[in-house]
Amino acid sequence: MPEKFWTSFEHLQAPVEPDLAEFSDTPLRNETGPDRRGFLKAAGFSFGAAMLAGCTRIVNKIEPNLIQPEGFIPGRSVYYASTCNACSAGCGTLVKVRDGRPIKVEGNPEHPVSHGALCAMGQASILGLYDSHRVMQPVVEGKNVSWNDADAFMRNRLEEVRKSGGAVRLLTATVHSPTELAWISRFLEGFRNGRHVQYDALSSSAILDAHQQTHGSRFLPRYRFDKADVIVGIDADFLGTWISPVEFMRGYSASRNPNGSRYAWHAQVEPRMSLSGSKADRRVMLAPWELAVFVNDLADAVRTGNSKRAEVAEIANRLRAARGRGLVVCGLQDTAAQQQVNSINETLGNYGATIETAQASRQKRGDDRALESLMGELRAGQVDVLITAGVNPVYDVPGGEVAAKAKTLVAHALRMDETAAKAQVVLAGSHSLECWSDSEPVEGIAGIVQPCIRPLFQTRSCLETLAAWSGKPESGLNLIRDQWQKEIFPKAKSNLAFDKFWEQSLQAGFAGFEPSPRPKTAGTARPAAAPPPAARQEGFDVVLYAKPALFEFREAYNPWLQEVPDPISKVAWDNYACLGPQTAEKLGVTMGDVVRIECGGQTLELPALVQAGQSETVVAVALGYGSRLSERFAKVGPEWIEARPTLNDKGQVGVSGTPLMSLEGGLLRYSRSGARVSKTGKKADLACTQEHHSLTAPGHLRPAAGATRPIVQETTLEEVRASGGHRPKEAPEPQLWENDHPTPNHRWAMVVDLNACTGCSACVVACQAENNIPVVGKDEMRRKREMHWMRIDRYYSGSPEDPQVAHQPMLCQHCENAPCETVCPVLATVHSEEGLNQQIYNRCVGTRYCANNCPYKVRRFNWFQYSHEDQIANLVLNPDVTVRSRGVMEKCTFCVQRIQEAKIESQRTGAPLRDGDVKTACQQTCPANAIIFGDLNDKNSNVSRLMADDRRFKVLEEINVRPSVGYLKIVRSEAQRDTEKENG
């Protein structure tokens, strides 16, 4: 007890209450519930006790550190290597843990799949942990029960089935965790009729089936975009949503470095504008039914060297000229077409070069045929116990409602999704940041998933559950360790003892090992004769696609991802019917007009969106919307008299596209023909963050001085090569006040490579996670009041039917002569002596003059009190960054907290700051390596080097604000440049 100080005798006798409001260390106090500490204490005791009785034996209590453990420093972050679980790509992560709670997920730079990058979903996955709408404990027949009771119930039920020989089915998404797979088969071995069915909501089953045919083994090869010189994507959005976008984006940008020795040529053949299509050098737009024909034509052209179709001939010749350096990828759910693609790649000698089969991918293992037969069994009522783990068939499988026909439906789920709502038993699953697991995204690369916090609720991982039911109620750690000791360690050929090997792998987050060899049959089977073009019905072709950043229902709960504007349409918080420009005109619809899509007895009503670069017969609808998980967003935005709801009249975000999917012929199909589209006359709000889509002034407003603004600049490969990459020395522009802002120590700056940027929006979410950026909801987005500090502008050029796309990340440019700084009446925004333009939140009175005067419009204003008092969700907040209150301006800080951290670290150790010691959140996560940040005072830094690159330009340089952010020009092919000049 410290000495009590007193100021008067009254004071001594009656101790003064401290002013809690002012000096509270728990600013986000919830009035009704317990405070954070109380909550954690309660979590520690009650859940710890529950766990004790259950299966965990590692650490059983959370208590305040009365005696601080060695090495634990409050306020310093610790990073744990783990594996991302947001999709099945298995990227390596480093989880930033601060004072015992994970606050950010970043890419693991050492990881052989993702190389330090992470996508938007990976960045946002941390919100899934701190989610107050999770299933917090097991539910049996509608009642919350303990794990003991749930286990007892399940053991009884499973025992019955075991005795009667009934059917047990375990339905999961792709599982590539070796330990989980081992336990799944152990668990199912106990039943005479037990089977494990895997399916992917975004299925690649046709590729696996095709390899079964052509290569004799059902596997997914590993595509190496980093080794390819000619890339042909056929309806495969490999930069956006296909299989492993982060890995592919890394490889793609490595192959397309205009300053490097080689520059890959990319053609994309697709019915709708995808992210990959937006980067292509050559884009061919085809209706879905024409794609298979195209593949056949291409196969012929590759063999013969000529084709009647000019675009086919061009692509084929490029491929033939780059034998063994080409890569044809196809996303069609059509086994025959996939076989043709395999034969193209085989003919060109791409297998073994750009397509790895020895160390194949395990990122998609779904088998739609097995799914179809399971659906048949369910329909016939032949399934006794259906256990779904991490999947939601009721929502995302067409006709998936039959899951409820299983005699016992058990859902292992984190959230009450459609399937869990119908399930008799709901098992509360742990988030991947709370439990042990492992992964094997690519054969021979095993990653570890390690917990970074104790389970917040009474949850358990699927692995532990299966082990418990199989009679081994062990902790996840032991299960994984055992498996690694038995299976992976021997193959790893490590000369360490297992304990050391395990420790090393845990620290690195992964380990490499020798995979078991696949039977060598590659290239033996010839593909079947070219299949006849699919019979096509009159009408529209429906194309169902996944949005980058919000692949499928699993992310529908995530407000960060809902709020990311789609990189192509720039619309957030909704899905919509994308129509080609001419079609829209014919139907007389513009953005926001509700259209009705009728197809195969199903009817969907969706707001229309006119999408440039889309095949005119196609109506495209994004999947993953209209899910129960989005019902939580009823109160996401500010509430005031003119606020409009985020949810539609069904009480959900968007409309589910699943009814238009089909599961036939052993494949999940994402397109079908014969749809009718009609205008309903209704209107709906679409939260589109970008109104004007071109750098050219609209027709009747074209100024004489030039219609196209030089905001995104382009060059050609020839020009880059001719210049040798270095820009001629420029005479410094005269300044009114020379050296007005001296930067003696550091001068922070950034270069964004527009040629590398794919618009994937990982940086947007990384920035949101790092900087405590609030979620504002659909209505605020509709009013253009998104709060993202980093936004990605998307511009079209050329004709609306076949446009070119430019993505431009736009953030505070930290101008040397910042227009915002002079106009603030209260000096709330000032220049630092390291070249940063700083915003002082508690000084800001909110005149918004700075935002008006910002030529880049990157300042963000807190129109309302956006931060909520959500006890659990607020655990994600970064303690290094202020949570802003209403009425103040904010904007990108160049992650000043990271700069400070690095500088303090450098002072502590005495080592000078090196280039790369400070990485902004956006830079850290960028899968395309498009963002480079550093110190211009360091002449050898990457950023200094790129500032001197010939491709570098600055946006609005002519108004002499002297921005600190440089951009590198987009490299276009000559042909593209010509069409562009035409249309401006």
Next chain:
Amino acid sequence: MADISLSPPLVVGYKKISDVTDDICRPMERWPGGTWWMAFAVAFSMLLLGAVAITYEIATGIGTWGLNPTVGWAMGITNFVFWIGIGHAGTLISAILFLFRQRWRTGVNRAAEAMTLFAVMCAGLFPIIHMGRPWFGYWIFPYPNFRGSLWMNFRSPLAWDAFAISTYFLISLTFWYVGLIPDLATVRDRAKPGFRKTIFSIFSLGWDGAYRTWNRYELVYLLLAGLATPLVVSVHTIVSWDFATAVIPGWHATIFPPYFVAGAIFSGMAMVLTLMIIARKVMGLEAYINLRHLDVMSKLIVLTGSIVGFSYMTEFFTAQYGNNMYEQFVFLNRAMGPFAWAYWTMVSCNVIIPQFLWFRKIRHSWTLVFIITIFVNIGMWFERFVIIVTSLHRDYLPSSWASYTPTSVEIAILIGSFGLFFTLFLIFCRLLPVIAIAEIKGVLKHGAHIEEAH
């Protein structure tokens, strides 16, 4: 009328000195009539509506306005500049016209000065309520504080604004009050002993009407007029710098100061006429505010209106001649873009309609001039709206182009500001002499009526 002299009389009808005092003091000394009460009820309801809207806005957040990051200012600042402009006529009439010995001003200067004060009050409201955190609005002033070296930013035009407007308000108030003193004494002398007499005694500062008192009064008034004159130019010049010093095309223009000053006088004159045409009718002051005033002020309107019109053309010319694509676009967008309706409303009301005042017949029709002044009032509101919103909504990066629609809260606040203005003006009409009694007596044609009577 038999009078055919070159300058028509400033007071028509054969008014004796005592008539003047009676005519002007009478409305103050009796219980207001039904018309006044009705007008007051309407104005006060509008004020209450505005008060509710402002309370809601401050309690909920500035997000209740239809703004966005691209259009950070819209109706709020439009109203601010509009009211500041309205407040311009007062000083012009009282100070500049006084110095130029324009004796016709005596009929309207009191009301015009009152109007100035009320308009500046309305205007002063908006910079405060448009802030994100209005409770910290006082940080804009350089006052001693304990925040170390953190003070205000003297480079910011908003800080200059705060000085300009507070100076303008204080000087206008002083000028108005000094001019009121002799009249306050007149009212005091007529009042029965009691509360009213006491109040007027205090505020007439012991006025005794002596020669020496008059002498000093005239001197002080002259000096104040001289002091106030630069303000006529400075206030709106500084307000225009809010825009002219910015980098936004459509704002960044050197023509803004003269253009804004002319516009302010234009709108101020129109508002004075609007009010005086009503007041003379309602309060029976036809003799004191007459065709002479109507004629002169109409001429001022047509002059300033033409300057404003010329400025519009100059802006377009500069943009075209400057060959800057952003600048050119802003003006094309202004005239033909999504806010073209606002632009053409502005041009019609400010440039085309006032041209009718070239005709003597129209200038001499109370009804027609009244209608034209209403148009000018509307047009000048739209001028500010056009400058602010159309320049902001499509600036440099097409990705951030946005639109603006006012919300109900903003419209209620605009109505509320009119409510405040009219409420204050109506109270003023009841409590103080609306015409400068002492001054008007100086312009009576003494003797003229005596001759006539013979």
